[in-house]
Amino acid sequence: MNINKYTKTDLYKIANNLLWTWDFEVRELFKKIDSEKWETTVNNPIKLLDEIDETEVVKLFNDNDFLSLFEKVNHKLDDYLKNKSWYAKNLNTEKDLKIAYFSAEFGLTECIRIYSGGLGVLSGDHLKSASDLGLPLVGVGLLYSNGYFQQKLDKDGWQNEFYIIEDFNKLPIELQLDENKKPIIVKIKIADEIISIQVWKLIIGRIELYLLDTDIKPNSKKNREITETLYGGDIETRI
Incomplete structure (x- = not known):
């Protein structure tokens, strides 16, 4: 043994x-x-x-x-x-350079349902390539509590959509905490409302991806739904 x-x-x-x-x-x-x-x-x-x-x-x-x-x-x-990356060996002349990459969806792997199609897969592959190259890049996106819909066929052959509420504790993702071990909260103003946002982090090789989550108190039900469903809601919610 x-x-x-x-x-x-x-x-x-x-x-x-x-x-x-x-x-x-x-x-x-x-x-x-x-x-x-x-x-x-x-x-x-x-x-x-x-x-x-x-x-x-x-x-x-x-x-x-x-x-x-x-x-x-x-x-x-x-x-x-x-180990030193390609970027560190060849282009690391600006020590404070940081590239921010924003996307509405990131297709990283099937079990992290924050993507739907081509844009998500492209964004996910972009982060993986940036990691291999060692680019000083950070990703920013949204953490959807439902993600993209699942589908199944009923007995008549019709497609039915349904959503699975994600348990973020069962994913390789970490809630960002302050020095007092409390969630870091970012507040932004949209129209006449202040919206509170908590932040989660995924690590993709050398790259950090920060995902924003509005499904917290004291946000209104409407504002909590901003990050509920990928491409869900009405036109205003999507904007």
Whole structure:
């Protein structure tokens, strides 16, 4: 039996960086944990890890093949983040340069339903490419509590739409807190109303994506619905 120092926390560390969304070896690590659960969780490593207990984790790390793949993936992530990027080697002349990239949707992976189509996939790939290049870029978008709709056919063959309310605690996303461990709140004025916004962060390789969420008190029901559904609501809500 192997005696090792690794725990579930080390797996969460890898899961919380979305490098796994475009690196086959990292994805394979989670698939090896439980291929069936990997499918039923819609390739969501956070939900997958939440569903396995410590006994299963110990068993995994005592498997030489899994341990070898884990250490390879763990080193790969560390090296990816530490090594000098293409940008750092070739274009890093403006030390304070920061590029802001805004989009209404980001298609990063299937289990994070904040995209609908081509624009989202393009925006998501843009962040992944920016990460590989090491660009000093930060993404800004909206965190939809319902995301895009799901669909199924009824007995007559008609398409029916339905929404799933997201549990953000089951996603590789982190609510941003201040020094007092309270949610950071940004306030903006739209027309005659002050709207409060809390901020969440996704890590995509070297890139940070900040997502804005209006579904909090003291916002009115109407304003809480601004980030409820991707492309939902009336014309005013969308604007």
